[in-house]
Amino acid sequence: MSPAGKQHGWTESFLVYRNPKVVSMLFLGFSAGLPILLVFGTLSAWLRVEGVDKTTIGFVSWVALAYGLKFFWSPLIDRAPVPVLTKALGQRRGWMLLAQIGVIYGLVSMASSDPVGHLQATVLFALITAFSSATQDISIDAWRIEAIEEDYQGAMAGAYQLGYRLGMIVAGGGAFSLAYYYSWPVAYLFMAAFMLIGPVMVMIIAEPDHPQPSGAAAYRGLPVLVRLKHWFIGAVLDPFREFFVRQGLFAVVILGFIMVYRISDITLGVMANPFYIDMGYTELEIGLVTKTVGPFVTIAGALVGGVLVMRYGKMRMLLLGAVLVVLTNLLFAWLATQEARLLWLILVVGADNLAAGIATTTFVAYLSSLTNKAYTATQYALFSSIMLLLAKFVAGFSGLVVDGTSYPFFFVYAAALGIPSVLLILVLMKREQRLLQEAEV
Structure with missing residues (x-):
């Protein structure tokens, strides 16, 4: 491990993109970039084609606020275990997989909904998708930072952006093309299928070291309310x-x-x-x-x-x-x-x-x-x-x-x-x- 801030030669700097963890960020970035347009710009287009008025479409776009409010539930991603998944996969991968399952469920449900007759259901499924996607972002960011030393974070961010932009291109131009030749529900089903890249990568990558704060296990055996208080503080x-x-x-x-x-x-x-x-x-x-x-x-x-x-x-x-x-x-x-x-x-x-x-x-x-x-x-x-x-x-x-x-x-x-x-x-x-x-x- 090189000390943070050390300067590397040009050859080493370019070859950083061959690092397996950096390559993994490409696919995780794709999984993160795919959902956001599907609950924002692409969804707005679908609703407009179905005849939903522009004022309502504007209100529906608020589901994307989940991405700006994710710090509210990020402490759960840091400290709370996911039943079964955390034990099997680890803290980061467990939350990542749960969030990806939520995104896939949301997209499939949106595809099966009727935005004209039951707009509320479509919006609810879009909200589930956005919330799950924001949760995936939190867990992927945590994995990215913990999985490799600081000197490689620039390359990790570059690979993440590459994957993220490709995901947005698929969710934008790709979804529009599928909707044109088939239908919007078919387009969203295809997008849900593309999201399977995320769970596959979760099974391939390794769980990083996740140091626990000192005293994290010191409150076992105490009353529930006392443990909740200490959990909130920690x-x-x-x-x-x-x-x-x-x-x-x-x-x-x-x-x-x-x-x-x-x-x-x-x-x-x-x-x-x-x-x-x-x-x-x-x-x-x-x-x-x-x-x-x-x-x-x-x-x-x-x-x-x-x-x-x-x-x-x-x-x-x-x-x-x-x-x-x-x-x-x-x-x-x-x-x-x-x-x-x-x-x-x-x-x-x-x-x-x-x-x-x-x-x-x-x-x-x-x-x-x-x-x-x-x-x-x-x-x-x-x-x-x-x-x-x-x-x-x-x-x-x-x-x-x-x-x-x-x-x-x-x-x-x-x-x-x-x-x-x-x-x-x-x-x-x-x-x-x-x-x-x-x-x-």
């Missing part, structure tokens, strides 16, 4: 307390950085499609570039990001990713002043997706390094939720900014939102350098 409160004790007051700076890192690209993303339409690009051009070229460039960026993290370390790549996001947002400001030429759209969207792939892979590796393996699921779920809270809130005002100014101004504004993350990364790098110097003394 499973829910201790993960947050441990992070603040370990990081000290600097924990506030770290959480602030997590909050602002995605604000720039999430804010831009809200107005991206309206911008393309207002520029005069056709639906075919928009679909070709954003749904075909864009995802594959993002995948390339994710894989490149994994190599660069392995080669240069996560902190320098965090800085590079943040700067690239700012610069590519400025490219949109330039695009807004040009005529609607397909080549310009391909180049700008391609650059934006490449930057997003590199930045996201590096950010996932960084968040993974912050967790204590005794509380992996809870702490990582907390970080990933904090990442979206402020960003989603600020992004909600994007339309107001565009309506009150112009697209070029909006994209400069979106780029400027990325400056705080660049500054905070410099602070984090300075602190890490100081800690390394103190460790050498």
